[in-house]
Amino acid sequence: MKKVKRTTIYDIAAKLGITASSVSRALNNSNQVNEKTRELIMKTADELNYKRNTLASNLRKGQSKTIGIVVPRINQNFFSNVIAGIEEATYQKGYNLIICQSNELHDKEIQCVNTLINQHVDCIVISVSADGNDYQHLQNVIDHGIQLIQFDRVADELETLKVINDNEQASFEAVSHLIEGGYKRIGLLEGPQNLAIFKQRKLGYLRAFKAYNVPVIDELIVENAWTKELGAAGTRKLLNLPHPPDAIFASTSDFSALGVLEVASAMGIKVPAELGVLGYANESFSEITSPSITTIDQFSFYMGNTVANLFFQELENTDTKTKPKIISIKPELIIRASTSKNK
Known part of the structure; x- marks a missing residue:
């Protein structure tokens, strides 16, 4: 099967005989493009089935609008509810999730974390696997300047945001x-x-x-x-x-x-x-x-909500000298x- 070439702003510009920067400005609703030109560009983009590369656009702004999640087992009610709680809060903020499972294997957990780092996610949320007690891969997350939030199963020795149970x-x-x-x-x-x-x-x-x-x-x-x-x-x-x-x-x-x-x-x-x-x-x-x-x-769904809201709170926190928050939720x-x- 022949691979279909993805339409770019350069294809739209070539068809209309204008610059790619003009197309970019129109697609980003810039007031530097007059309404008639904007309408023509939008119409042509639809005709050529143009799909905006949201990831690339966000990366140019210094963020991916994406959160990575690593859990031991996706099919356990506890972890799936945490993910659902995170998704409810992040969806409202326009963020996407990438979900990985370690299957309780330390090596696979490392692989998941490295993949998420390479995806330039804004935050990695993790509940560590039972296999292994070396957390250098989590330190790598911090070293890359990516927000790290641990929940439920956490590495105590790492000073990160944590949401835990009593x-x-x-x-x-x-x-x-x-x-x-x-x-x-x-x-x-x-x-x-x-x-x-x-x-x-x-x-x-x-x-x-x-x-x-x-x-x-x-x-x-x-x-x-x-x-x-x-x-x-x-x-x-x-x-x-x-x-x-x-x-x-x-x-x-x-x-x-x-x-x-x-x-x-x-x-x-x-x-x-x-x-x-x-x-x-x-x-x-x-x-x-x-x-x-x-x-x-x-209270797994609430825990997920708390994790997501903690991330958004930290986005607005300009004080880098305070110790990361640890939130404890009392089970019933x-x-x-x-x-x-x-x-």
Whole structure:
């Protein structure tokens, strides 16, 4: 198939016998072009199917009007809602989005970031992958003079704009709910401890035990159980102990909690009477499982809105000496059937 040549302002100028600068001025509504000439140029542009190169135009003005987003998984409700929240705010300002996913792979995250740098985006928004803890590629973003905003999963050592959740407090309230509900042996499915969010959630779990004078039992804590499959494997390990837990807090995600439900069902263990199940993130399926899953809502759409508005605020900020803002959003415990032991 023959490639169709893109119409340029030079093609329009050649057809009309005028200069390209006159065409450019007319297309940009300059008052230096009389109305009759402007109408002729616009008509000719339509006839030649001229499409304005918005990126090139914006780059000449020192901006691309484009924001790049890198997330671990696009198909998770949390991340897709954050993207939707960003898009709602940026659309109103005439900005475009380029969305990339790292698939939880550090090398792919680096590739995504480098691609966005080469695209001359005005801002890169990122939630880092679980694979790796070297953030030189994010420092490169800063070195290129591109605004960097981290959300949810962040590299603490980099001083950038951040929008985060109060993960420790959310976990504290979640585990307190289980203890107050009559559960005695509460297991924890934890995520990779190189990520601050999973460290904070574990701290909240431990703080609740201390607050209620409940002893911590190390064998009830399973490392790196942060996917549905790993959550299921961790659950089988816990439920086959001589003294298994009577509740499991899947602190990594509702996907891990779904793995808990599936294993409990296969083993004939009743939820919530014999096993309480608590997840994290309020994924859309958590409300329709049987039983529905108690979880923690991170207000992901609002988080996305906050990220976008933070970027626009910083565009107007001329004070470069202040430390970058860190905005913390308080999650909410959503109590459902999977932890209603006494009912």
